[in-house]
Amino acid sequence: MRRRELLCGLLGAGALLLVGCPQSQGDAKVIKIGVAGPFTGSAAAFGEMIRKAAELKIEEINAAGGIGGKKVEALFEDDRGDTTEAANVSRKLASDASVCLVIGHFNSTCSNAAKEEYNRKGVLQFSPGSTNVKVCAGSPWTFRNLYRDDFQGQLLARYSKDVLGAKKIAVFYDNDDYGKGLMEACKAEADKIGLEVLDPISYVRERTQDFKPLVEKVKGQAPDVIVICGLYNEAALIAKAARGDLGMQAPILGGDGVMNDKFIENAGKAAEGCYVFTPFLFDVVKDDPKAQAFYESFKKKFGKDPDTWAALTYDAVGMALQAVAEVGVDRKKIRDWMASRTTPDKAYRGVTGPTYFDAEGDCYSKGLHVAVVKDGKFAAAEKQVKLN
Known part of the structure; x- marks a missing residue:
């Protein structure tokens, strides 16, 4: 020194x-x-x-x-x-x-x-x-x-089963650190709680533009919930393909990468009723x-x-x-x-x-909220996640 x-x-x-x-x-x-x-x-x-x-x-x-x-x-x-x-x-x-x-x-x-x-x-x-x-x-x-995404991924699986009543889910994920890690955490928890996961479908952000063929792969298997582990642009395309092009009625649940007004803007009517996880929600702390x-x-x-x-x-x-x-x-x-x-x-x-942090620099002092698109805006979902 x-x-x-x-x-x-x-x-x-x-x-x-x-x-x-x-x-x-x-x-x-x-x-x-x-x-x-x-x-x-x-x-x-x-x-x-x-x-x-x-x-x-x-x-x-x-x-x-x-x-x-x-x-x-x-x-x-x-x-x-x-x-x-x-x-x-x-x-x-x-x-x-x-x-x-x-x-x-x-x-x-x-x-x-x-x-x-x-x-x-x-x-x-x-x-x-x-x-x-x-x-x-x-x-x-x-x-x-x-x-962290191990926490968020667990709750994607739990919310799908315990709140949305799913027995079988389809998972679309962005093939990067965020999307793949979140998908893996969701699938691991789903396996533990007896929730069936169809073969996860990957895509590449910015490169994949036509999601209709990908969504068609799962439509015939009738998933109860569609889970999206990616960002808002691709999530909007998936929602439009599922609800607009293919007429699927299954609830859509997105990880926090979907939490942006651009999702609602880009998905249009297909965004209505979609659920999205978020680390913070003004509607909850108004x-x-x-x-x-x-x-x-x-x-x-x-x-x-x-x-x-x-x-x-x-x-x-x-x-x-x-x-x-x-x-x-x-x-x-x-x-x-x-x-x-x-x-x-x-x-x-x-x-x-x-x-505040643990020894690794991770933050466990924050919770997770569930938003739902209602009348073209994000609002607090009636049922939130159960942490225990």
């Missing part, structure tokens, strides 16, 4: 290139954070909410005087929901010594692709959307503020002062309602910057502060509830 400090002192301006030298951050007039997400591409609707929520939280902090008299600035980097771009973004942000932490990535496959570089350079990666079980595993610099204040501030600034992912991003930025306020911009100190949030009394209490 003494040798590293000596090198930083000797290299002067060159120390800007060294991750371990906090002087380049501490002496800056602004506090810079990276925000990485799918700002373009097939998951761009998620990225829009991530950007807006981060902008709002930073604006509020700066309006209150900043942190230690310094303004906060975000460097938004577009990973396009693509693993190659995510790896490029991680190298860019991690090598920028003025960036003290990164909010992101959103897609699980992107977080998994990026974490190696963040680990290597020692930069906090705090995801408000990645749920694949491998995201935090073996990665001391990676944290998330929502549940009386909570923090949630209501955020909702109103967001809508006033941007002219549209915030969604689940906006709320989680708002909290992620708030928690990460609380760490900066308490320990400064040193990357390791920020990471250690996050890792010390292991009990309810040390939790960050935000719009989406208390956030």
Whole structure:
């Protein structure tokens, strides 16, 4: 450690290139954070909410005087929901010594692709959307503020059987880290509880456009529920194929990747009555002062309602910057502060509830809600999940 400090002192301006030298951050007039997400591409609707929520939280902090008299600035980097771009973004942000932490990535496959570089350079990666079980595993610099897919997958199976009355389900899944992992968790739980799963059908996001032939494969087997483990665009195509083209009446249940208004917009009438899992739902917490204040501030600034992912991003930025306020911009100190949030009394209490972590950086303090599309909008389903 003494040798590293000596090198930083000797290299002067060159120390800007060294991750371990906090002087380049501490002496800056602004506090810079990276925000990485799918700002373009097939998951761009998620990225829009991530950007807006981060902008709002930073604006509020700066309006209150900043942190230690310094303004906060975000460097938004577009990973396009693509693993190659995510790896490029991680190298860019991690090598920028003025960036003290990164909010992101959103897609699980992107977080998994990026974490190696963040680990290597020692930069906090705090995801408000990645749920694949491998995201935090073996990665001391990676944290998330929502549940994992083993939890969500179990509940997809249970809700299908216990609430929707299914004896047999069809599962469509995006063949990436998120979709495949969620499908596997759902199928494993279904096997345990005696719920039949037809051969799961995979597709490739952005490439698969015609879902009618895929849905026709399961129609003749009469599934009681159609489960979708993927994102909103493809989910809309599946719903339209099932309900519009083929006239299927089976309930549709989507994982949280479907939780976006674009699903309703793209699916049209086929979205009505569809169930979707979500880590947060304003309809459930409408009386909570923090949630209501955020909702109103967001809508006033941007002219549209915030969604689940906006709320989680708002909290992620708030928690990460609380760490900066308490320990400064040193990357390791920020990471250690996050890792010390292991009990309810040390939790960050935000719009989406208390956030604290286990030893891996996973968050088990948040629940899961079930939304249903009603009159063209997401609302709380009458029956929610049973956690026990």
